[in-house]
Amino acid sequence: MGKSTLFELIKHALGGTALLAEVVRTGVLEVSVDIRIGSNRLLLTRPIDSENSSVVRVRDLTEQLDLEDHYTDKREPSISSLLLSSMGVPDDMRAASKASNSTKQGARISFADIFKYMYVSQGDINKEIAGSEDSWYTPKRKAVFELLFGLTNPSILDLQSSVARLRGEHEDAQREHAVVLQFLADSGAQSRFEADANHANAQAQIRESSAELDALREAIQPAIDRETRTLRDLLGEAEKSLAEAANAKSLTEQQRADFAAERAHVKQDIARLERMASAGERLAQIEFSVCPRCMQSLKAREAPPKLCRLCLQDDPLAVAEPSHHTTYELSHLKEQELELETQVLALAEELVLTEQTFADRSRLVEELSRAIQDRTQNRITPQLQAYTDATARLANAEGRSRQLEQILKFWDRADDLESHAAGLGTELSRLQHELDVSAGMLAKRRGEIFTELDDEFAENVAAIGVPGVRSARIDRDNYLPVLNDQALKDFSPVGGVRTATQVAYWVTLLNVALRRRDTLFPAFLLIDSPRTSLNDNDELSAALYRRLVTAADAADGRVQLIIGDNELPAAYRRDYAQMDFDYDHPTIATIPHPGREAVKTIAGESA
């Protein structure tokens, strides 16, 4: 276990997100630090295992009391709040970007942000200053700088957050207003004035069409009731009598047909009887000349009159006299035929009358139907057309009215949005002005501090003898070192320039703060392995340590400097409290050093 692991453990104990080495996770249960912060002296103990590591046990060493547990996650009370309030820094400040287009109210400033100004890790010493490599972190880094040096105050930070938030709301409101206006333009909606006028017009149309419909309803109703009903009644009667006439006609036709058929039968019978009589009369006169039984000729046979020529017996019937039976039947049939003829004639006459009645009724039904049709066509149909037209106009006007109401709603919305945006704009201007005034009041202090910082920094850089540097100052805007009018990140990293500049920078901030005594800048600095990147440049290394020692001397016990390094220059050995760790004396006495070959570094660099 090396120096970096030890320093990261301190960071962990203070509630930060530290890089914990494997050996720590397996061999350490919890870490405790005894710190003096503000007027407090606290013992903070935080477990290593991830399950419990969000809880920090706090003991007030001054009062010798265990305080309630504090948390590193979102639970309250938070360890960050405790440490900030101990330093005299409010814990509800937000670091909003001061850029004129920023719309974010900024993230809350925590103790971890301030700790970046107290701890320069081995990974950062050759790379960045308090997270300066991350542009997204810049607003917070700067806010913390300003806060620590009194270049800002909680009310200014709050104003900055409010301005940014308001700016966002203002832009949203303006955008929403523009969207609604664009929608209205795209949908061809008239201006507010036109929409109002058209809506009134549509309402008038609705009233007019409704009145027209009412009038038509009243006009049509009586016409149907009074006159058509009478015609319909008459038609009903006429249709009934037409059906009766049709029945009578068909009955008479059937009767006539029946009588005619009967008459035909009688005539047939009469004709047959007459044929029988005439045939009988003729054939009776023709004697048999051949026997119909044996077929022998009878020509030679003489037979006295009144005897049968075949059997020579008396003929029971007088020859050539029509029988009484035939005469009687014939006369009876002829009487019957006459009677039937009379019936048929009578029925024929009746049929003529019935057909006449039928034709009359048919005509009446036809006339009545036509009259009803004429009435409905001539009187109601035009009215119905007008009714249909009025209904269509009403529906159209109602549709237009609904559409315009919708458009007017959008205009209302647009007006609301516009006035909301205007209100936000006014408030934004007011706050911006207030912010400008507040910032202006701090302008003098700002000038003094930066003059001091510049002087101190230039002196430190010169004293350390950073290679190739002719001029050095602190940037007024991003608060980072400027060498030869070049930003540090653009300056050549050769020869330990970055490490030396960083040490000069931190010593500068510390010295100015200690000298002025009116800043919140913590009197604590933890630097991990400043020599690592100096490439065994002993001269530079010596100058660097000389500057650190000078700073510590000047502070007269008001500052704590912790430097972790592999080898201190010989001149400073034992001048100050020193702890040596080697294979025989591991950083944690209970965890033996595994040997050089088995060392696992926590940041990819040698420990």
Place this chain on the structure above:
Amino acid sequence: MTTDPIADHLSALREDLAYHQTRVLLLVAAVSSTDGHARKLDGLTKLAKLDFLTRYPGLASVVLPSLASMQDRLHLSESEILKPTDVADPMIRYKYGPWDDRYYPIIGSLVGRNLVRYVRGRQGSVALAPTPAGKKLASEMATLPQWRAVQSRCEAVAAASAGLTGNALKELIYRRLAELMNRPHRELIK
């Protein structure tokens, strides 16, 4: 009117027989004098079929379509057209179609009175031909108003059936009046 019912019956019987004999005589005479029949009525089957067409004149043109052009000679009444089976002298359905059981005594009487004679028919059958007395009586009867229509029908049927044998006529009747013939033997065709 006589008081003797037997005499009345006998008189009616004799007149009815005379009536049928006269009609058959007219038919035999008409057929024998019409071309296409070889001057005779060949066979009782043919006699029965031609007599059927004469007694059911409303059906005659169905069996022999050429009769349709001789409607006047058929003397059809309205009821004969509307109800062609409702006739004064219905026949029965027997072997080979329409038949009348009185044909044998009728022919016997006609031959006994020397009005019709037997002649040799085709394929050994018996054919009938009128005697000179029969022809004379037939022509006399044709002048009577009661028989004029019957004689006209006989001539029309004879003309329309020229060249047809009795069997051919039977086939035509079976085919064209199938429903009418589709009944039990001895049932009246009405």
